[in-house]
Amino acid sequence: MNSPAESSALPARFVALGKAMRAHGLAVGTSEITDAARVCRTLGFDDRRRLRAGIAAAVLRRADDRTVFDQLFDIYFPAAVGRRTDAVASLDELRERLTEALATADQRAAAEIAAATVELLGRVTDGDGWSAAQALDALAPQLLIAAAQNRARMTGAAGADSGSGGSGSGSSGAGGQSQRDGSGIPNERPAAPTSDDTSWAMNPWDVPDSRSEQLTDRIDRDEIRDRVAAFRRAVESETRRRNAEVRDRDRLARLAIPPSLQRRDFLTAGAGQLALMQRELDPLARKLAARLTSRERAGRSAIDVRRTLRASMSTGGVPIEPVYQRRAPHRPDLVLLADLSGSVGGFSSFTMLLMQALHQHFRRVRIFGFVSTTAEITDVVRELPPGASLTSWALGTPALIGRGTSSSYDWGLGTFARGHLAALGHRSTVLILGDARNNFGDPNTEALQQISRRARHTVWLNPEPAGMWDRGDSLARVYGRIVDMHECRNLEQLRDFVAQLLPVH
Amino acid sequence: MSTPAFVSVDDARDRLGATGYLASEDIATTAYLAAVLGRPLLVEGPAGVGKTALAGALAAATDSAMLRLQCYEGVDEARALYEWNHAKQLLRITAEQSGGWDDVRTDIFGEEFLLERPLLAAVRAQRPTVLLIDELDKADEELEGLLLELLSEFQITIPELGTIRAAHRPMVVVTSNASRELSEALRRRCLFLHIDYPDAELEQRIVKSHVPDLDDELAASLVRVIGALRGLDLRKAPSVAETVDWASTLVSLDADRLDPELVRRSLGVILKHRSDIELATTKLDLDRELAG
Numbered sequence: 039m040n041s042p043a044e045s046s047a048l049p050a051r052f053v054a055l056g057k058a059m060r061a062h063g064l065a066v067g068t069s070e071i072t073d074a075a076r077v078c079r080t081l082g083f084d085d086r087r088r089l090r091a092g093i094a095a096a097v098l099r100r101a102d103d104r105t106v107f108d109q110l111f112d113i114y115f116p117a118a119v120g121r122r123t124d125a126v127a128s129l130d131e132l133r134e135r136l137t138e139a140l141a142t143a144d145q146r147a148a149a150e151i152a153a154a155t156v157e158l159l160g161r162v163t164d165g166d167g168w169s170a171a172q173a174l175d176a177l178a179p180q181l182l183i184a185a186a187q188n189r190a191r192m193t194g195a196a197g198a199d200s201g202s203g204g205s206g207s208g209s210s211g212a213g214g215q216s217q218r219d220g221s222g223i224p225n226e227r228p229a230a231p232t233s234d235d236t237s238w239a240m241n242p243w244d245v246p247d248s249r250s251e252q253l254t255d256r257i258d259r260d261e262i263r264d265r266v267a268a269f270r271r272a273v274e275s276e277t278r279r280r281n282a283e284v285r286d287r288d289r290l291a292r293l294a295i296p297p298s299l300q301r302r303d304f305l306t307a308g309a310g311q312l313a314l315m316q317r318e319l320d321p322l323a324r325k326l327a328a329r330l331t332s333r334e335r336a337g338r339s340a341i342d343v344r345r346t347l348r349a350s351m352s353t354g355g356v357p358i359e360p361v362y363q364r365r366a367p368h369r370p371d372l373v374l375l376a377d378l379s380g381s382v383g384g385f386s387s388f389t390m391l392l393m394q395a396l397h398q399h400f401r402r403v404r405i406f407g408f409v410s411t412t413a414e415i416t417d418v419v420r421e422l423p424p425g426a427s428l429t430s431w432a433l434g435t436p437a438l439i440g441r442g443t444s445s446s447y448d449w450g451l452g453t454f455a456r457g458h459l460a461a462l463g464h465r466s467t468v469l470i471l472g473d474a475r476n477n478f479g480d481p482n483t484e485a486l487q488q489i490s491r492r493a494r495h496t497v498w499l500n501p502e503p504a505g506m507w508d509r510g511d512s513l514a515r516v517y518g519r520i521v522d523m524h525e526c527r528n529l530e531q532l533r534d535f536v537a538q539l540l541p542v543h
Numbered sequence: 544m545s546t547p548a549f550v551s552v553d554d555a556r557d558r559l560g561a562t563g564y565l566a567s568e569d570i571a572t573t574a575y576l577a578a579v580l581g582r583p584l585l586v587e588g589p590a591g592v593g594k595t596a597l598a599g600a601l602a603a604a605t606d607s608a609m610l611r612l613q614c615y616e617g618v619d620e621a622r623a624l625y626e627w628n629h630a631k632q633l634l635r636i637t638a639e640q641s642g643g644w645d646d647v648r649t650d651i652f653g654e655e656f657l658l659e660r661p662l663l664a665a666v667r668a669q670r671p672t673v674l675l676i677d678e679l680d681k682a683d684e685e686l687e688g689l690l691l692e693l694l695s696e697f698q699i700t701i702p703e704l705g706t707i708r709a710a711h712r713p714m715v716v717v718t719s720n721a722s723r724e725l726s727e728a729l730r731r732r733c734l735f736l737h738i739d740y741p742d743a744e745l746e747q748r749i750v751k752s753h754v755p756d757l758d759d760e761l762a763a764s765l766v767r768v769i770g771a772l773r774g775l776d777l778r779k780a781p782s783v784a785e786t787v788d789w790a791s792t793l794v795s796l797d798a799d800r801l802d803p804e805l806v807r808r809s810l811g812v813i814l815k816h817r818s819d820i821e822l823a824t825t826k827l828d829l830d831r832e833l834a835g
Contacts, residue, residue, distance in 0.1 A: 080576060094735075096576075101737035252801070254801070256826075260771055261771070320721075320724075
């Protein structure tokens with residue numbers, strides 16, 4: 039431990055960290071907090087990175103919680119106090135230094151620039167405190183991507199073939215192309231513009247290279263974009279650190295960190311979040327399957343010889359009581375009917391994840407999708423990569439848009455009732471996923487009634503907040519009178535639905 | 544408890560390194576803590592990043608014996624813990640027909656008739672042991688319940704023999720690919736370690752340590768391409784194991800730099816689905832030769 043003052047405040051610090059984690063929906067018990075303190079005593083404060091890893095190992099239970107933890111850790115165990123940069127640079131100098139750091143993948147320099155950025159550009163003008171958004175808006179790091187990419191190639195050229203010298207002007211491109219590459223690969227590239235005076239007008243990434251292309255050039259733009267994202271995170275965490283000094287730590291921990299995965303809306307989820315959701319959905323799908331599984335079948339199965347003999351030990355080897363093999367539980371049918379139109383775009387990626395997760399746990403899942411007409415898409419869902427967006431695919435599939443590309447529950451339910459009712463049996467559970475927004479068309483409640491009569495259960499999951507139901511063209515209440523409709527906007531609600539609301543048998 | 548296996552995080556990292564396992568800071572720190580605090584280690588992460596290898600490296604680094612329980616659907620008490628040798632018990636019973644009831648009753652549940660399985664073997668081991676419980680997520684939930692006693696108390700209760708307590712507390716490594724959620728009770732008993740893909744610098748060193756003949760510059764480009772592929776929306780992202788495989792493939796092809804033709808030919812080493820290969824071909828623009 040560094041100083042007595044620090045060590046005396048330490049237990050309170052850990053308790054506060056635990057409390058903040060709980061507020062973000064992470065299950066942290068007293069034993070975890072005790073563990074964290076033990077870790078801290080074992081590792082000491084010398085190496086912050088190790089301390090972070092060690093405390094994470096003690097308090098975390100799943101990898102998805104790591105982002106929330108990292109941000110809270112920065113607030114309760116700040117890297118430093120006060121400003122970390124001495125020389126306050128100008129905006130141009132920051133841009134220049136960041137371009138260099140992005141080009142050379144220099145993480146330490148990027149961290150220093152992040153600190154300087156917050157110092158120079160992040161201070162909120164009226165009142166005390168710091169704003170990451172303001173700093174990033176002023177710096178605009180995304181505009182440096184092209185220049186950094188260009189610079190990376192130039193320096194790469196200087197390192198790779200020492201002769202060319204790697205000057206960035208347009209004219210050296212043509213000369214450079216002729217001097218290398220004896221392998222006889224035909225040059226398919228159109229001749230580079232050669233007049234010198236146009237080079238200033240070109241996009242930086244269109245400037246012809248002064249060296250031969252390398253395969254890795256095709257990915258360096260993505261790499262630099264990732265570095266910019268990392269730089270943004272560094273600015274954000276630096277802002278939190280500075281704010282933690284001037285504001286109430288606990289309040290900051292509660293408000294300045296985006297909601298955890300559990301409470302994030304499906305409708306607005308981005309690609310990265312969906313990937314995280316996927317892992318959450320799988321256990322939910324398993325629970326759903328378990329809840330729907332009936333245990334009512336009787337009858338005997340084959341004798342389990344090993345366990346019969348094991349049981350017979352108590353009677354000296356005489357098998358008095360035969361033990362039967364456990365029977366695999368019967369699995370019910372599940373039929374999914376999903377709205378794939380553009381209005382539920384974000385939701386449909388989630389739908390896709392849910393459908394794929396359910397697929398693994400039900401013996402028989404049939405999946406139907408509709409925009410304006412309904413078609414079976416079971417095989418499509420099985421083939422597509424996880425998390426792929428179905429919306430664009432659906433809007434290009436004739437079987438789904440037979441009545442136009444805006445969603446029609448009238449025709450969707452109608453074509454299902456007419457063409458696919460045979461998919462339903464007395465063991466089927468129908469799960470309808472959609473926002474019940476019908477573009478002011480006919481509700482066609484008769485079709486929904488037909489479906490719900492034929493199936494054992496019909497349940498509707500609606501991704502819109504219940505307060506929005508029945509506003510505009512929503513038919514939520516109309517359909518809700520026929521089948522159970524549940525608000526299902528985030529993982530937490532889906533979990534509640536699976537655990538409590540789902541009718542069993 | 545015996546003396547801890549490692550004296551510091553650096554020691555843990557160096558000794559793991561000496562066995563050929565290049566550990567990141569996170570891995571070294573958590574491994575050290577697991578050894579010092581005497582806690583089981585729950586390791587999660589994508590396939591092929593070295594979860595199972597970590598257990599092997601820990602065993603080698605601490606000079607311990609390694610016991611492994613490979614989990615699968617339907618693995619049960621008899622496979623994991625112990626089993627009575629029924630045949631031998633029956634033989635004993637029939638051999639003792641003339642003997643007294645008391646002899647037989649006390650004898651047939653003696654240690655002689657006990658078949659050790661990995662968990663029991665780990666508890667009864669007379670020397671330091673690393674117990675690897677591999678892919679626990681593949682096993683049924685009952686097995687987790689069975690493990691709870693072992694993981695918190697390092698003891699096992701056999702009804703006929705009583706409770707057996709570990710003489711040497713084994714170092715336990717549980718791995719999971721998260722194909723199913725493990726129970727909270729189990730997670731609470733373990734230190735948690737998520738092994739992700741290594742950063743570029745570490746991955747380059749890992750590749751070099753496995754394929755020493757690899758040219759430095761080629762190794763760097765290789766790792767960059769793999770990193771870019773991991774950023775794509777692939778069904779099965781290439782793992783460290785695939786990077787190493789690819790590196791040795793390229794070495795055996797005598798390659799000194801990456802060109803589209805070469806990558807296209809060897810893409811099957813790193814990607815295992817046709818759709819993934821198509822996606823990578825588009826992304827890296829492999830149908831077009833290098834310009835210049």
